[in-house]
Amino acid sequence: MQGVNVPAGITASLQPFGIYLGVIVTFGVWSMLYRENPFYRICEFAYVGSASAHGLVTTFANTIKPGVLTNIIQNGNYWEIIPICLGCLIYFQPFRTKMWIARYPMAYWVGYNAGYALTMRTAMPLLTQIRQTMLPVIVRTANGISLVDSINNILFSLFVLFTMSYFLFSMNVYTGRYSFLLRVARVIMMVAFGAGFGTGVGTRISLLIGRLDFLFSEWLTLY
Amino acid sequence: MNNSTIWHRLAAIDSRILYLALLVMVAVPLLRPIGLPLVILDEVRDTLALIASFPEGSVVWLASEVAATNAAELRPMITAFARYLVMQNHRIIIGGFWTDGCNLARIWLDPIFEEMGAVYGVNYVNLGYRPSSTSVLDECRKDIINAYSDRDIAGRKLSEMPVMAGVTKASDIDYLVCMSPGTPGTSTYISAWRATGEVDVIIDCPTSGMYTTAGNNYQAGITKGLVGGLNGSAQVEQLIGYPGKAIRGMDAQGTGHFAILLYLIIGNIGYYQIRRMDREAKEHAGG
Amino acid sequence: MNLASMRAAVAPLFTSWLKSDSNQISLASFLLFGFFAALVIYYYRVATQSSRPLPKLRRIAGLDAIDESIGRATEMGRPVVFNPGMSSFSAPTYGALAVLSYVAKQTARYDVRLIGCFRYPEVLAVAQSTIQACYVEEGKPDAFRTDDMRYLSGDQFGFASGCVGIVQRERAAAHHMFGSLAAEALLLAEAGAAAGAIQIAGQTNNLQTPFLVAACDYCLMVEELYVASAYLTQDRLRTGMLAAQDIIKVILIALILSGTLFVTFGSTLIGDLLILY
Numbered sequence: 047m048q049g050v051n052v053p054a055g056i057t058a059s060l061q062p063f064g065i066y067l068g069v070i071v072t073f074g075v076w077s078m079l080y081r082e083n084p085f086y087r088i089c090e091f092a093y094v095g096s097a098s099a100h101g102l103v104t105t106f107a108n109t110i111k112p113g114v115l116t117n118i119i120q121n122g123n124y125w126e127i128i129p130i131c132l133g134c135l136i137y138f139q140p141f142r143t144k145m146w147i148a149r150y151p152m153a154y155w156v157g158y159n160a161g162y163a164l165t166m167r168t169a170m171p172l173l174t175q176i177r178q179t180m181l182p183v184i185v186r187t188a189n190g191i192s193l194v195d196s197i198n199n200i201l202f203s204l205f206v207l208f209t210m211s212y213f214l215f216s217m218n219v220y221t222g223r224y225s226f227l228l229r230v231a232r233v234i235m236m237v238a239f240g241a242g243f244g245t246g247v248g249t250r251i252s253l254l255i256g257r258l259d260f261l262f263s264e265w266l267t268l269y
Numbered sequence: 270m271n272n273s274t275i276w277h278r279l280a281a282i283d284s285r286i287l288y289l290a291l292l293v294m295v296a297v298p299l300l301r302p303i304g305l306p307l308v309i310l311d312e313v314r315d316t317l318a319l320i321a322s323f324p325e326g327s328v329v330w331l332a333s334e335v336a337a338t339n340a341a342e343l344r345p346m347i348t349a350f351a352r353y354l355v356m357q358n359h360r361i362i363i364g365g366f367w368t369d370g371c372n373l374a375r376i377w378l379d380p381i382f383e384e385m386g387a388v389y390g391v392n393y394v395n396l397g398y399r400p401s402s403t404s405v406l407d408e409c410r411k412d413i414i415n416a417y418s419d420r421d422i423a424g425r426k427l428s429e430m431p432v433m434a435g436v437t438k439a440s441d442i443d444y445l446v447c448m449s450p451g452t453p454g455t456s457t458y459i460s461a462w463r464a465t466g467e468v469d470v471i472i473d474c475p476t477s478g479m480y481t482t483a484g485n486n487y488q489a490g491i492t493k494g495l496v497g498g499l500n501g502s503a504q505v506e507q508l509i510g511y512p513g514k515a516i517r518g519m520d521a522q523g524t525g526h527f528a529i530l531l532y533l534i535i536g537n538i539g540y541y542q543i544r545r546m547d548r549e550a551k552e553h554a555g556g
Numbered sequence: 557m558n559l560a561s562m563r564a565a566v567a568p569l570f571t572s573w574l575k576s577d578s579n580q581i582s583l584a585s586f587l588l589f590g591f592f593a594a595l596v597i598y599y600y601r602v603a604t605q606s607s608r609p610l611p612k613l614r615r616i617a618g619l620d621a622i623d624e625s626i627g628r629a630t631e632m633g634r635p636v637v638f639n640p641g642m643s644s645f646s647a648p649t650y651g652a653l654a655v656l657s658y659v660a661k662q663t664a665r666y667d668v669r670l671i672g673c674f675r676y677p678e679v680l681a682v683a684q685s686t687i688q689a690c691y692v693e694e695g696k697p698d699a700f701r702t703d704d705m706r707y708l709s710g711d712q713f714g715f716a717s718g719c720v721g722i723v724q725r726e727r728a729a730a731h732h733m734f735g736s737l738a739a740e741a742l743l744l745a746e747a748g749a750a751a752g753a754i755q756i757a758g759q760t761n762n763l764q765t766p767f768l769v770a771a772c773d774y775c776l777m778v779e780e781l782y783v784a785s786a787y788l789t790q791d792r793l794r795t796g797m798l799a800a801q802d803i804i805k806v807i808l809i810a811l812i813l814s815g816t817l818f819v820t821f822g823s824t825l826i827g828d829l830l831i832l833y
Contacts (some may be wrong), residue, residue: 256341
């Protein structure tokens with residue numbers, strides 16, 4: 047956001063207030079763990095409101111203002127008025143009879159994004175990963191065949207194939223006596239999800255550490 | 270059926286007690302560190318070596334894709350990287366597409382840059398937040414200055430800053446260090462700049478939650494460096510010789526993980542035991 | 557023949573227009589995706605001819621449960637909360653909107669209140685139009701309440717805390733989470749579980765799937781989200797597209813298998829062809 051010059055003295059005197067506010071909100075949000083209560087609700091509404099307002103102010107200050115002042119007025123890129131007008135059509139949304147007008151910028155937006163997703167830039171990561179999936183199932187080293195690496199690669203290739211074929215919805219490859227293979231594929235995915243769960247838990251614990259660090263170091267100044 | 274077995278009593282524990290126990294398990298090591306060993310991974314060592322291989326004056330885009338909600342993991346990470354990049358005397362361009370990203374970078378990093386003698390506009394610049402990562406990054410492929418309307422975070426002219434000398438488009442950037450808590454994140458830059466060949470070297474710094482996906486990209490060679498989560502931040506802090514918040518948090522993360530592991534093991538054993546007992550009770554009633 | 561010499565051989569083919577967008581564009585990817593596009597067009601033609609048979613889709617329990625959850629909401633007289641994910645327009649969001657249109661039709665039919673939570677105003681606008689069209693189709697245009705389509709916040713956790721509050725306060729009978737979910741997935745699922753709602757999640761983020769598997773009644777895994785629209789509506793066109801996608805997957809599987817075989821015998825030819833430009 048473009049800077050607002052606040053005198054250093056005011057910033058410093060507001061700092062303790064900010065810390066106390068942070069502490070109150072932290073406990074307010076944690077109170078939800080006990081049960082839904084007005085204290086949590088106040089924190090929730092204040093957060094949702096301030097986050098929306100912050101987004102609005104930031105977008106105006108960082109995009110609309112410099113876009114109009116610099117790009118259009120200063121640099122004379124008058125054609126940029128066209129997308130601005132197109133964007134403004136969205137404000138017809140609340141009017142029932144004129145709502146159809148708001149669909150034009152939406153159609154443009156949806157079309158642009160769908161088209162963007164289909165460009166070759168999405169193909170590159172996909173094809174690179176497919177290439178890296180092609181591993182030798184018999185790994186030869188200077189001393190002969192590496193059994194451990196070979197088993198690793200065989201398992202890797204099998205898991206990829208099972209998982210990919212699980213997502214064939216219109217081909218009933220896993221019917222009759224082969225139906226157990228569907229379960230095997232699911233178990234393989236569950237193992238991968240387990241790994242994801244482990245790392246995900248790391249993030250959750252880090253969030254708690256971050257809040258506790260704030261309480262201990264900035265509020266209670268214990269370290 | 271006997272509902273007073275240890276497993277039934279454990280299953281009936283109020284989840285609030287479990288929250289409290291977890292809080293204690295995490296809080297105690299923060300106050301009294303227990304010194305659990307920190308293992309330095311090869312990927313972290315290789316990443317730092319890769320950065321060091323770039324000559325002085327190289328241009329790095331430091332993607333500050335951070336928010337207050339992931340600050341616990343990414344603040345130590347971006348801080349440690351900022352120090353290391355200044356130590357390498359690389360020119361740092363800070364950009365980001367999370368609403369708070371660049372503001373937080375200013376609050377967290379400016380004191381560090383000042384402490385290390387880096388000068389704003391000469392050694393580093395903060396571009397500020399812009400919505401719509403797709404169109405801004407696309408425009409940067411042609412003209413970075415225009416994509417940012419020739420203004421930095423405080424409205425100063427980018428074109429007059431020495432740090433931007435010779436940097437007109439994305440392909441002038443030598444490498445990219447990307448904090449990645451989700452989207453926008455590394456995947457955004459991969460499709461915008463890596464897949465289009467503008468920037469070949471991306472160093473991925475995901476949160477722990479994003480680590481498995483980041484690992485796929487790293488193994489496939491799409492990203493060239495990987496430092497993940499609080500653990501990765503602690504390793505960087507250790508390797509560059511500036512121990513900070515990440516190293517302090519590692520003990521707490523270890524004990525927190527231990528608590529979760531304990532819950533999972535006991536919970537699962539209990540679940541199967543209760544299921545077995547229920548089945549046996551049904552068989553008795555039926556037989 | 558190594559990669560460098562192959563590149564040298566095909567380099568003259570790529571001069572201006574292909575290379576102008578990217579210097580990493582791949583000949584193989586261009587041909588491959590061209591073939592895929594042709595396949596999709598072929599199945600489009602098959603689907604439009606009602607005399608030609610289309611394959612039957614596999615049963616997906618999570619999608620069958622959508623009707624069950626709306627039925628429960630009808631019995632309890634409590635609302636259905638729908639969350640179309642955290643991202644702006646992207647493939648998972650399109651998937652979520654397809655499910656939303658089905659859910660909206662059902663809620664309109666059974667007079668159940670539908671509450672939508674949105675993070676992006678553009679998604680809200682499209683969803684509003686979609687839902688309104690569904691209510692009109694069911695002959696109940698006045699039953700649609702714009703107030704129940706709520707934009708909460710562009711901030712990830714601002715949006716999440718708003719959703720948590722809505723699910724808890726409105727005592728949702730069913731909580732549907734589709735689209736792209738990130739770190740807030742578990743918070744939302746916990747809130748739904750605490751409110752006693754039937755929870756169905758369908759999203760493409762592998763990292764969040766384990767949390768949702770643990771916390772929801774039904775969880776669609778990854779690609780199952782994209783099947784939703786075809787599966788729920790049994791529409792021929794959508795089923796045809798799905799059949800084309802399945803053939804593409806089989807081709808990719810064959811490619812991986814043959815590549816693995818080649819690599820095992822010391823040749824990286826197939827892998828190299830994929831990134832050849």
